[in-house]
Amino acid sequence: MKLLVYGAGVLGSLFAARLYEAGQDVALLARGERLAALRRHGVQLAEGDSPAVRRVPVPVVEHPVGRYDLIAVLVRTHQVDAVLESLAGTEGDVAFLHNWAAGAEPLGAVIGPERVLLGFPAAGGTMDGDVVRYRATNFMTRRVAMPIGEPDGRTTPRLERIVETFRTAGINAKVEPKMDAWLKTHAAFEVPLGQAVHAAGGPAALADDPDAVRGMLRLMRQNLDAMATPPVPRGFAALQTLPERLLVVVLRRFLRSPTAVHSGLNNASPATTAELERMAEQIRA
Numbered sequence: 001m002k003l004l005v006y007g008a009g010v011l012g013s014l015f016a017a018r019l020y021e022a023g024q025d026v027a028l029l030a031r032g033e034r035l036a037a038l039r040r041h042g043v044q045l046a047e048g049d050s051p052a053v054r055r056v057p058v059p060v061v062e063h064p065v066g067r068y069d070l071i072a073v074l075v076r077t078h079q080v081d082a083v084l085e086s087l088a089g090t091e092g093d094v095a096f097l098h099n100w101a102a103g104a105e106p107l108g109a110v111i112g113p114e115r116v117l118l119g120f121p122a123a124g125g126t127m128d129g130d131v132v133r134y135r136a137t138n139f140m141t142r143r144v145a146m147p148i149g150e151p152d153g154r155t156t157p158r159l160e161r162i163v164e165t166f167r168t169a170g171i172n173a174k175v176e177p178k179m180d181a182w183l184k185t186h187a188a189f190e191v192p193l194g195q196a197v198h199a200a201g202g203p204a205a206l207a208d209d210p211d212a213v214r215g216m217l218r219l220m221r222q223n224l225d226a227m228a229t230p231p232v233p234r235g236f237a238a239l240q241t242l243p244e245r246l247l248v249v250v251l252r253r254f255l256r257s258p259t260a261v262h263s264g265l266n267n268a269s270p271a272t273t274a275e276l277e278r279m280a281e282q283i284r285a
Contacts, residue, residue, distance in 0.1 A: 001025065001069040001165055002092075006083060008034050008060070010125040011097075012074040013132045015171065017043040017056040022169035027059045035062055037130040044131045053131055067091035070162055074098060074121060076271055078278040084110040093158060095148060097121045099275065101187035101282035103180055104151035117159065118179040119148035120186065122172070145172045149179025181232040187279050188223030189236065192216045194276045197255075197265045207255035213248050223283055 001024060005016040008030035016028035020043075030038050042057040064071065064086055071094045073083055080100070087094060088111055095117040096107060104116045122144040125134035146166065150159055155175055166173035176182055196216040200206035206213060220239050224231055231237050239247065254260055 001161075002067070003027070003165075004029060004061070004064055004068045004071045005074060006064065006071055006087075007074040007079075008038060009074065010127055010132050010134070011121045011123055012072075013043045014045070014123060014125065014134055015072060015074060015121070016058045017045055018169040018171055019165075020056055020058045024165065024169065027061045029061050029064060031062060034130075035060060041130060046128070046131050046133050048133065048135060064090045069093065070095060070165070072097055076275040077282075078271075078274045080107075087111050093117060093162070095119050095162060097146070097148075099183070099187060099190065099279055101184050101279055102285065108151075113151075116151055117148060117162070118151060118183060119146060119173075119176075120183060122146040145174040147176030147179060147182055148173055149176040149182075151180060153177045153179075176232075178229070178232045181227070181229045184227055184229075184283075185224070185231040185233070185236050187283055188227065188231075189220055189239070191276055191279050191283060192219035192223070194265065194272070195280070198268050198273070198276075203255040203260040203265045207252045210248055210252065213251050213255070214244065217244065217247055217251060226283075 003019055003024055003026040005012045005019070005026060006029045008028050012028060016026055019026040028038065028043070038058070038060045042055045045054045045056065046052060068090065069092055071087065071090065071092060073080070073094060073096045075083055075098060077099045080096070080098070084107065092115070094111060094115050097119040098121070100118065104113065104118060108116045123134065123146070125132055148159065148163055150156055155177065159175060163173045163175055193216060196212055197203050197206050200209060200212055217239070224236065224240055
């Protein structure tokens with residue numbers, strides 16, 4: 001397969017490096033200083049806090065041109081409009097792997113509905129200068145699977161082929177027949193969580209304010225109740241059915257956990273704020 005990974009942040013760099021090392025014909029799209037750094041050193045990876053840095057010479061491009069078997073888009077929600085404009089002149093399937101609660105229609109309206117797949121990357125990490133630091137347990141093991149699906153819920157040959165391509169590269173992917181509902185459920189939870197954490201000054205500070213946690217939970221419930229379909233995964237229905245007092249205890253415990261600390265919730269960058277605002281707009285719509 002001829003692959004393009006669109007977006008050279010933490011996730012795009014990780015995906016491109018894994019696909020390249022698996023022998024795939026892959027290129028990584030980057031711009032500006034990031035493009036220059038990748039041309040000099042390749043993708044630089046380090047696991048956790050290890051001082052060992054591995055360099056992967058992934059080919060890089062500045063613009064998407066021609067036909068690809070798959071374009072994997074790994075950018076933030078508020079950056080998608082610009083991506084769509086640049087993809088309008090390309091050919092091939094496009095998997096949008098990021099936060100997105102607006103459904104496939106606005107994506108397909110620009111590049112063609114038959115090209116669109118939806119997904120969410122089950123991975124995380126940070127940028128340390130030009131080095132991507134990641135946690136292998138969240139990326140290359142079976143603890144967390146990356147869901148990918150057709151907008152209409154079918155399991156098609158192209159979907160199975162794409163999932164298998166990721167798996168052979170050590171990226172744990174799976175078919176998700178209710179991908180649109182999955183993304184909307186995630187946004188219903190993620191937006192109140194991110195906004196409450198940023199308002200409090202971090203997950204630990206939010207955990208120390210039970211009233212703020214209670215307000216966050218009520219917003220999550222409002223979002224889930226407004227969905228046209230049940231939550232996906234089904235476990236999120238617990239946010240609607242379990243007693244509020246119990247859920248506040250559970251959420252406060254989560255906010256103090258290492259998972260919350262390493263999840264990026266502490267990131268109050270302008271890009272994170274812009275992404276949360278765009279996701280909130282999608283939920284309101």
